[in-house]
Amino acid sequence: MIRLIALxxxxxxxxxxxxxxxQDERSIAPAVASQFLAYQDVVTAxxxxxxxxxxxxxxxxxxxxxxxxxxxxxxRGLQAAFRAVWADDGVLFTPNAPLxxxxxxxxxxxxxxxxxxxxxxxxxAVRGDLGVTWGPTAWLIRLPDGQTIARQGRFxxxxxxxxxxxxxxxxxxxxxxxxxxxx
Amino acid sequence: xRQALALLxxxxxxxxxxxxxxxxxxxxxxxxxxxxxxxxxxRAFALEILSLGPKAAYGGQLAADGILYDAVxxxxxxxxxxxxxxxxFPPDARLRRSPEGARVSGDGNSGTSWGSYELGDxxxxxxxxxxxxxxxxxxxxxxxxxxxxxxxxxxxxSAAAAAPASPARASSNWSSVTLPPAATGxxxxx
Numbered sequence: 001m002i003r004l005i006a007l008x009x010x011x012x013x014x015x016x017x018x019x020x021x022x023q024d025e026r027s028i029a030p031a032v033a034s035q036f037l038a039y040q041d042v043v044t045a046x047x048x049x050x051x052x053x054x055x056x057x058x059x060x061x062x063x064x065x066x067x068x069x070x071x072x073x074x075x076r077g078l079q080a081a082f083r084a085v086w087a088d089d090g091v092l093f094t095p096n097a098p099l100x101x102x103x104x105x106x107x108x109x110x111x112x113x114x115x116x117x118x119x120x121x122x123x124x125a126v127r128g129d130l131g132v133t134w135g136p137t138a139w140l141i142r143l144p145d146g147q148t149i150a151r152q153g154r155f156x157x158x159x160x161x162x163x164x165x166x167x168x169x170x171x172x173x174x175x176x177x178x179x180x181x182x183x
Numbered sequence: 184x185r186q187a188l189a190l191l192x193x194x195x196x197x198x199x200x201x202x203x204x205x206x207x208x209x210x211x212x213x214x215x216x217x218x219x220x221x222x223x224x225x226r227a228f229a230l231e232i233l234s235l236g237p238k239a240a241y242g243g244q245l246a247a248d249g250i251l252y253d254a255v256x257x258x259x260x261x262x263x264x265x266x267x268x269x270x271x272f273p274p275d276a277r278l279r280r281s282p283e284g285a286r287v288s289g290d291g292n293s294g295t296s297w298g299s300y301e302l303g304d305x306x307x308x309x310x311x312x313x314x315x316x317x318x319x320x321x322x323x324x325x326x327x328x329x330x331x332x333x334x335x336x337x338x339x340x341s342a343a344a345a346a347p348a349s350p351a352r353a354s355s356n357w358s359s360v361t362l363p364p365a366a367t368g369x370x371x372x373x
Contacts, residue, residue, distance in 0.1 A: 093297055093334075094313075125329055125330075127290070127292055128290035128292060128293065129290070130288035130293045130294070132293070132317040134250065134252065134330045134332070156252065156315050156330050156331070158317060170286065170295070171286070171297065171315060172315075173297075173315040174334065
């Protein structure tokens with residue numbers, strides 16, 4: 001709870017109250033909607049790039065795990081999706097906020113967060129029981145004043161293969177940046 | 184025959200016991216040693232950034248296909264990416280990297296480290312935040328950066344250039360907050 005309060009305070013200081021998923025599209029400026037679609041195009045192209053590059057069974061399973069993770073977030077929301085894929089000792093690094101550890105920790109971070117977020121791996125690496133994915137994110141965010149904005153970001157995620165063969169997130173961090181195509 | 188079997192059993196028992204001990208021995212000590220070694224590597228890298236400057240230090244540490252997720256995002260892999268990323272830094276920029284932790288894979292050949300950073304321009308701190316770095320060993324056993332992402336906030340004096348933060352996978356990165364939007368192509372703050 002302390003983490004959540006700290007996070008909410010930090011976000012409030014930034015003027016951010018959390019976006020809402022499935023928001024009324026009529027309230028979104030056409031330019032913002034167009035921007036969000038462009039960011040989604042990058043995400044879609046990245047997924048195709050990663051899938052085409054994956055050769056081994058381990059690489060394919062890692063890429064599909066990341067894509068399934070993102071799909072789960074769209075269907076069940078960020079909180080449920082992050083909880084489901086998080087390792088017991090997985091760490092979410094959030095700038096200027098405490099680390100979130102394990103499914104419960106990351107669940108608190110996303111409590112009540114209904115962001116419309118799309119992401120996909122653009123590239124990856126697998127070695128032994130560790131996998132790394134990185135790629136673009138597309139965000140649709142509603143600001144406290146009701147304005148909706150679109151932002152592009154990037155993430156780097158480390159996955160650890162569990163005893164049952166499934167990949168779970170071990171470390172994860174993302175950022176916001178200006179939009180530009182991935183190589 | 185029984186005596187021979189008993190003797191054989193006595194001879195084998197210690198071996199069996201050692202084998203059992205090895206089998207149930209947790210991998211944690213080796214993993215901890217590997218993590219400590221990677222953390223040492225990251226600390227040495229932090230010192231190298233201060234002594235050589237980020238462009239030369241990253242250029243020497245990135246894997247040939249290593250990626251820096253900077254504000255522009257189109258930087259090429261490897262040394263060319265470091266050149267492209269840090270060529271935009273002001274001449275007096277000072278990047279202080281403070282490694283905090285590391286983890287390695289079971290085979291000890293790949294891992295991740297994290298910590299905080301502080302970007303200064305002369306005496307002023309213009310941005311702070313966290314970084315997450317994915318590493319792997321090359322053929323010579325040297326740790327190389329495979330992917331790195333930094334995320335944080337600008338200091339108050341340049342807060343107007345910062346992008347909004349969100350609970351996860353979102354915050355402005357150090358590149359985007361350290362240079363004027365016109366230089367990076369960064370969108371204006373909402």
